[in-house]
Amino acid sequence: MTVAQIIFLITAAVILGSAAMVVTTRNLVHAALWLIVTLFGAAVLFAMLNAGFIAVVQVVVYIGAIAILFIFAVMLTRREMNDTGPGLNKGWWLSAVTSALTFGGLVWLLQGWDGLSKVAPALGSEFDAIGALANALVSPEAYVLPFEVASVLLLAALVGAVYIAFQRKGEE
Amino acid sequence: MDFWTDPVEAAGEWLSGIFVGWGMNADAAHVLAAFVGILVLISVVMVLDIFLVWTERKIVARFQDRIGPNRLGPFGLVQPFADIIKLIIKENIYPVGVDKIVYNLAPIIMMTSVLLLWAVLPLTEFLGLDLNVGVLYLIGVGALGTLSIIMAGWSSNNKYALLGAFRQVAVMISYEIPMVVALLIPTILSGSMGINSIVAAQESSWYIVLAPLAFLLFLISATAELGRAPFDLTEAESELIAGHHIEYSGMKFGLFYASELLHTFTFGGFIAAFFFGGWQGPWVSEIPALGLLYFLAKATVGYWLFGWIKYTMPRIRIDKMMDLNWKFLVPFSFVLLMYVALMNALLAGFRATEGAMWIYTWGMFLSNILLGWITLEILRRRAHGERVKVEGAVVEAGHH
Numbered sequence: 001m002t003v004a005q006i007i008f009l010i011t012a013a014v015i016l017g018s019a020a021m022v023v024t025t026r027n028l029v030h031a032a033l034w035l036i037v038t039l040f041g042a043a044v045l046f047a048m049l050n051a052g053f054i055a056v057v058q059v060v061v062y063i064g065a066i067a068i069l070f071i072f073a074v075m076l077t078r079r080e081m082n083d084t085g086p087g088l089n090k091g092w093w094l095s096a097v098t099s100a101l102t103f104g105g106l107v108w109l110l111q112g113w114d115g116l117s118k119v120a121p122a123l124g125s126e127f128d129a130i131g132a133l134a135n136a137l138v139s140p141e142a143y144v145l146p147f148e149v150a151s152v153l154l155l156a157a158l159v160g161a162v163y164i165a166f167q168r169k170g171e172e
Numbered sequence: 173m174d175f176w177t178d179p180v181e182a183a184g185e186w187l188s189g190i191f192v193g194w195g196m197n198a199d200a201a202h203v204l205a206a207f208v209g210i211l212v213l214i215s216v217v218m219v220l221d222i223f224l225v226w227t228e229r230k231i232v233a234r235f236q237d238r239i240g241p242n243r244l245g246p247f248g249l250v251q252p253f254a255d256i257i258k259l260i261i262k263e264n265i266y267p268v269g270v271d272k273i274v275y276n277l278a279p280i281i282m283m284t285s286v287l288l289l290w291a292v293l294p295l296t297e298f299l300g301l302d303l304n305v306g307v308l309y310l311i312g313v314g315a316l317g318t319l320s321i322i323m324a325g326w327s328s329n330n331k332y333a334l335l336g337a338f339r340q341v342a343v344m345i346s347y348e349i350p351m352v353v354a355l356l357i358p359t360i361l362s363g364s365m366g367i368n369s370i371v372a373a374q375e376s377s378w379y380i381v382l383a384p385l386a387f388l389l390f391l392i393s394a395t396a397e398l399g400r401a402p403f404d405l406t407e408a409e410s411e412l413i414a415g416h417h418i419e420y421s422g423m424k425f426g427l428f429y430a431s432e433l434l435h436t437f438t439f440g441g442f443i444a445a446f447f448f449g450g451w452q453g454p455w456v457s458e459i460p461a462l463g464l465l466y467f468l469a470k471a472t473v474g475y476w477l478f479g480w481i482k483y484t485m486p487r488i489r490i491d492k493m494m495d496l497n498w499k500f501l502v503p504f505s506f507v508l509l510m511y512v513a514l515m516n517a518l519l520a521g522f523r524a525t526e527g528a529m530w531i532y533t534w535g536m537f538l539s540n541i542l543l544g545w546i547t548l549e550i551l552r553r554r555a556h557g558e559r560v561k562v563e564g565a566v567v568e569a570g571h572h
Contacts, residue, residue: 003199029326033274036319056308064315068345071322075334130304130365 008048015041028074036067050123053130180299184209217290224433225252235483262422269329278324279427285316286435293441294368296451296463302368307355311348314397318344321416328419336406336415339490340399346497347396350389353505357386357512358446371450376529380447382536385508385544387447394439400478402485403493440474515539
């Protein structure tokens with residue numbers, strides 16, 4: 001077993017364990033903190049795949065912004081520190097079926113895939129991952145259209161947020 | 173490997189050679205040597221932190237026309253050790269209703285988030301990882317600091333701690349935006365996100381000359397990120413007490429305090445690296461180890477700069493502070509980014525030609541001054557208009 005495989009197994013165990021804690025813990029702030037551990041594990045996986053940029057962006061966006069906003073929302077909407085209600089609601093069987101189907105489908109899909117036994121090719125030290133990513137994002141042959149669509153979506157969300165929060169004169 | 177050009181590499185090879193001599197696998201020996209290196213760096217940084225407490229107290233004393241610590245040892249240098257002994261032997265208090273695990277994790281994550289920054293801090297040409305996403309790494313690690321503040325505020329089971337944490341986190345995630353954009357400007361000028369490459373690119377002219385406005389932007393947003401005056405919103409002695417760490421005692425409080433000072437020094441180092449040429453200086457190409465001295469000197473000046481700002485500025489109200497960020501710094505930073513990128517592209521020809529370098533340098537400097545002047549002029553007009561409106565209303569109210 002190589003060092004990379006050992007690190008991968010530890011990271012995968014941490015991701016799965018913390019993901020299970022997210023849905024089983026009763027305390028919502030604890031759930032958000034476990035979610036941060038899960039997201040951090042995903043960042044470690046990206047870093048192991050030589051995708052340093054995506055790993056760091058994962059930490060900046062998901063932990064630095066989204067998880068913090070989760071915690072804010074939980075703290076602002078819940079009055080008590082501990083939630084004592086039941087952990088399941090009426091639709092639990094529906095989500096159980098859906099997740100079982102998704103898991104089964106993934107297993108079925110990956111059965112015939114030969115990528116599982118492949119070893120990643122070593123990248124030379126001269127390989128410029130960020131430069132390649134930047135070129136791919138703005139080149140018409142690659143991802144310029146999805147990139148622009150995502151930008152427009154974010155801009156629309158921004159305008160919407162301003163519109164909702166905006167106070168017209170004479171209101172209030 | 174020559175000891176004088178790269179002592180760290182030489183020491184690492186010597187150490188892993190010893191481990192291999194003990195019958196260890198070569199890869200494992202390399203990893204173990206790296207761990208020893210990390211341990212040494214962290215120890216040195218923590219010892220430095222002890223003296224930062226002393227420096228901070230001396231700086232604030234100078235600004236307030238006092239002497240500062242002066243009883244224990246020469247110039248009071250032994251004072252921080254006495255403080256540490258006091259902090260360690262203090263009783264470990266858990267207030268009622270704290271969330272013990274989160275409560276204990278918060279100061280650890282706080283300190284870790286500062287120590288992680290030292291991985292990319294370019295101490296010299298050979299010391300300091302040249303991560304190809306170094307600039308973003310700086311922001312990502314800052315996210316951990318934000319997280320630790322909200323963890324401390326929530327787990328303390330104290331409404332003052334929670335309110336202080338809310339205010340601080342709101343400021344930190346807002347000022348992250350101008351900070352990222354300010355850091356993109358050295359990236360554009362040097363063509364790299366690795367911090368050591370950015371320092372290496374400043375051989376002919378420091379970025380404080382090429383992009384003075386980016387420096388000001390970074391200085392303001394870094395002050396907010398550090399939570400130091402005039403942006404220390406968590407502190408309001410009569411209403412909020414001292415913010416997220418009010419329920420901590422002993423060494424746990426000590427960790428918060430020490431990490432704040434070390435964070436400030438680290439950002440002094442980043443200011444030196446991004447805008448003051450880092451380890452660049454005379455004779456540094458002959459003796460690379462000299463770079464460490466230059467870097468530490470510049471970082472200390474940066475640290476003093478933060479102290480100077482902290483002890484001479486009054487605190488800003490939170491809504492004014494948010495206005496400053498969202499209505500001025502964020503739009504301004506985007507304009508500045510496009511402007512600097514455009515000027516850099518227009519003047520790139522002069523940079524490439526031999527002997528015309530000064531046109532590039534002066535062109536960048538003067539164009540920055542021009543943009544700063546235009547911005548100030550627009551702000552002055554706006555402020556004048558507002559004042560006329562307010563004064564007109566006052567005059568009208570006086571008539572009734």
